[in-house]
Amino acid sequence: MGSDPLNVAVIIGSTRIGRVCDTVGAWFAAWARRREELAVEVLDLARYAFPGCYPEEATPSMRDFTSAVGGADAFVVITPEYNRSFPASLKQAIDFAYDEWQAKPVGFVSYGSGSAGHYAVEQLRTVFGALHAVTTRDWVGIDLLGDDVDEHGRPRDTDGRVRAVGAMLDQLTWWGHTLREGRRAQPYVS
Template sequence: MAGNLLRVAVIIGSTRAGRVCDAVAGWFTERARLRVGLAVEVVDLAGYAFPGCYPEEATPAMRRFASAIGGADAFVVVTPEYNRSFPASLKQAIDYAYDEWQAKPVGFVSYGSGTPGMYAVEQLRTVFGALHAVTMRDWVGIDLLGEGVRDTGRPYDTDSRLRAVAAMLDQLTWWGRALRDARHAQPYVS
């Protein structure tokens, strides 16, 4: 069974001081780890010393990030919505990998203040589509100003929220296994 586990990387997409992204990601990761058949690892962008400008040669941090992405079968991006979009730090990190994203599924957990992060998710769908990744239809959205969120930003388990997590993980697991099998049968051609 251990060799057949689907490796899921939960990417904490904000590096902002005072962020709640880690609290939201922690909540989601705990729920994902309850799912049989998944090996869930957290990839926190705040743990990478990425360069301010794109260098001619990849830095050790860029290579380490690309390796983490390459080793995963599927991804869940946890992102805030800032000004109707997602953080620049997340776009920068996404761009440090290319082939590593291809033919793999991506799910989303988003949040905002007065919004569940829909605009960030829709823009990320476009970005990941250009990278030949498959985005999940269902996603988890959290309005930090709504009910069901602690002062720390950590969501409470509500029925609707847990249904959203289950639906997204169902899709991610199905696509993750199907695409992993397909990549093993024949390399993806972009």
């Protein structure tokens, strides 16, 4: 599907102190970088100085994030599940961009205590659908209460988890190349 690598932004969605989101994100990014057809960039929301209130004019951090989203062909959102939803920091960042998400695929790696982040993913599917993005069917879920992670919060490379990563990346890559070619052939109409 073309020789240009697919630009994939891995978005670290939690900004909490003591989070494992960055550990889970680094683990996933290492798996994604094994694929030669992908150029992976990690966007850690904790590294952006986003404003507490939505300003009348975009701040430099907001513009930097929106530019990175605009330059990506596909996304993988790393998210915890907080109270059967996803973090406010992630929703705020998603809302800074609009057109930049359109006609691009989004995959998910989620974690939680018992649910493996299922509820967060289902809510994010609705949000990204409203932004005209396509979400992959398969996702990677990690249960923090079981044996899914080691003592440092790093996901264990079980056969099932490696298969889940592969399936999600296969779908993300297919959608990423297909939608990129579609956007090049004709601008997306929302």
